[in-house]
Amino acid sequence: MQISFAAPASTIEAGSWVVAASEGRALTPAAVKADKASGGALTRALKYSRFAGKSGEMLEVLAPERLGASRILLVGLGKPPALDLKSLEVIGAQILARLESAGEKSATLEIEVPKSAKLKPAEAAAHLAFGARLRGYSFEKYRTRNLDEYKRHLETLKLATADAAAARRAWQALDAVADGVLFARDLVNEPPNVLYPAEFARRAKTLAKLGLKIEVLGEAEMKKQGFGALLGVGQGSERESQLVVMQWNGARKKGDPVAFVGKGVCFDSGGLSLKPGSGMMGMKGDMGGAAAVTGAMMALAARKAKVNAVGVIGLVENMPDGGAIRPDDVLTSLSGQTIEVLNTDAEGRLVLADALTYTQRRFKPKFVIDLATLTGAIVQTLGFEHAGVFSNDDKLADRLAAAGRSSGERVWRLPMDAAYDKMIRSKIADVKNIGGANSGSITAAQFLKRFIEEDTVWAHLDIAGVAWQDGEQKPMIPSWGTGWGVKLLDRLVAENYEG
Ligand code: BES
Numbered sequence: 139m140q141i142s143f144a145a146p147a148s149t150i151e152a153g154s155w156v157v158a159a160s161e162g163r164a165l166t167p168a169a170v171k172a173d174k175a176s177g178g179a180l181t182r183a184l185k186y187s188r189f190a191g192k193s194g195e196m197l198e199v200l201a202p203e204r205l206g207a208s209r210i211l212l213v214g215l216g217k218p219p220a221l222d223l224k225s226l227e228v229i230g231a232q233i234l235a236r237l238e239s240a241g242e243k244s245a246t247l248e249i250e251v252p253k254s255a256k257l258k259p260a261e262a263a264a265h266l267a268f269g270a271r272l273r274g275y276s277f278e279k280y281r282t283r284n285l286d287e288y289k290r291h292l293e294t295l296k297l298a299t300a301d302a303a304a305a306r307r308a309w310q311a312l313d314a315v316a317d318g319v320l321f322a323r324d325l326v327n328e329p330p331n332v333l334y335p336a337e338f339a340r341r342a343k344t345l346a347k348l349g350l351k352i353e354v355l356g357e358a359e360m361k362k363q364g365f366g367a368l369l370g371v372g373q374g375s376e377r378e379s380q381l382v383v384m385q386w387n388g389a390r391k392k393g394d395p396v397a398f399v400g401k402g403v404c405f406d407s408g409g410l411s412l413k414p415g416s417g418m419m420g421m422k423g424d425m426g427g428a429a430a431v432t433g434a435m436m437a438l439a440a441r442k443a444k445v446n447a448v449g450v451i452g453l454v455e456n457m458p459d460g461g462a463i464r465p466d467d468v469l470t471s472l473s474g475q476t477i478e479v480l481n482t483d484a485e486g487r488l489v490l491a492d493a494l495t496y497t498q499r500r501f502k503p504k505f506v507i508d509l510a511t512l513t514g515a516i517v518q519t520l521g522f523e524h525a526g527v528f529s530n531d532d533k534l535a536d537r538l539a540a541a542g543r544s545s546g547e548r549v550w551r552l553p554m555d556a557a558y559d560k561m562i563r564s565k566i567a568d569v570k571n572i573g574g575a576n577s578g579s580i581t582a583a584q585f586l587k588r589f590i591e592e593d594t595v596w597a598h599l600d601i602a603g604v605a606w607q608d609g610e611q612k613p614m615i616p617s618w619g620t621g622w623g624v625k626l627l628d629r630l631v632a633e634n635y636e637g
């Protein structure tokens with residue numbers, strides 16, 4: 139889909155003409171213009187319709203012969219004071235969905251946001267396009283039949299807006315973020331026989347074209363350096379474990395980078411503590427944290443963010459075979475701490491432990507944030523609407539919450555405390571990899587904290603409930619893999635670390 143911005147014209151030549159009304163059927167000037175151009179077709183349709191102008195409501199009129207357009211689509215904006223950039227993204231997504239179900243090939247959006255909404259028209263247009271682009275995604279590469287039913291039909295989307303140059307500037311950054319989100323979704327959607335650790339690493343390497351510096355450590359190198367926890371997880375798999383290090387140096391000055399660390403379990407069978415069949419389905423998505431980190435690094439590079447950032451992802455496959463780690467094994471992590479593995483299905487924290495140690499020691503980051511589909515318990519707690527956040531720093535936690543509100547990828551903080559830490563004391567090693575029957579997300583976070591050095595500012599995002607969607611589809615997410623986290627990390631950087 140080609141997206142472009144142009145000044146409004148008196149009429150449109152072809153495709154759908156999309157105009158707006160706010161609640162109470164208050165037609166915008168462009169809607170009045172389209173109505174006149176069509177000889178009152180909209181007014182007539184309104185007479186026989188319940189359309190009220192609520193946010194996302196639509197009224198479709200096939201355009202009369204004399205118009206070049208195929209149809210006029212009237213879209214509700216709701217009450218102007220309630221309109222913000224996020225709701226415009228949703229409206230953009232809803233418009234795209236409607237155009238797709240109509241089988242439309244081209245469309246011009248002339249959505250004028252009422253003045254009382256207090257939004258810049260150029261930004262409004264860019265965010266409409268952002269929502270449309272996210273909704274326009276699809277993952278159909280493994281279908282060989284009935285492609286017409288699944289593929290996207292819209293080829294060109296034009297946004298008519300008074301200040302097209304300013305809209306184009308705003309779009310540049312949003313387009314880059316969308317690139318990152320879609321890249322992450324592809325990674326999550328890929329089946330695990332295709333996307334195993336080395337293949338993930340290969341795809342990450344392609345991002346070097348954006349100016350990212352990418353390094354890949356294989357098993358021999360990690361063994362030499364002492365990644366005993368990460369390698370322990372991968373040792374039951376035929377596939378080689380990998381660590382990918384991505385660096386973006388966009389700040390004007392040198393300085394400590396911000397750091398993101400991702401759990402990249404390309405498939406989580408549970409290992410010898412094997413998951414039941416029903417719990418194993420979807421575990422190709424257990425690399426959602428690594429996908430988010432990769433997508434975020436891509437977005438930062440593509441929009442040339444003025445920040446120094448590193449992304450580190452631990453890529454493994456958790457499988458049971460004769461060489462696999464056993465429940466009762468003790469592993470020595472990169473930090474030197476020993477870990478008693480009592481359940482091989484609590485593997486994500488083992489991967490993260492070494493990736494976190496590596497990141498802190500090598501980069502001395504301003505802060506480190508890890509993202510991981512870490513526990514089923516977080517899905518029980520927060521469902522699909524928030525990721526869990528755990529942090530040793532109130533300021534970072536607050537900034538994450540704020541970026542969550544502005545990006546729409548919301549997080550909710552949960553507690554950490556010495557009393558929970560007690561639950562992961564091992565009988566024979568420094569720490570064990572499971573807590574008790576309760577508060578599983580918190581004990582997982584306490585485990586990670588054991589690998590956070592004294593002066594490191596840190597936050598952990600448990601994204602098990604948001605990295606993919608099995609139930610109801612969200613307006614801007616038309617696929618199983620959500621790409622969750624790319625928008626959040628991008629916002630966090632944009633709002634706090636580019637000054
Ligand atoms: N990848 C899973 C967590 C998960 C579960 C993500 C369901 C998404 C949906 C993780 O590796 C895991 O298996 N965690 C265990 C930990 C337990 C053994 C302490 C869990 O949550 O059951």
Ligand code: MN
Pocket residue numbers: 406408482483484485486
């Ligand atoms: Mn597991």
Ligand code: ZN
Pocket residue numbers: 403406424483485486511512
């Ligand atoms: Zn896992």
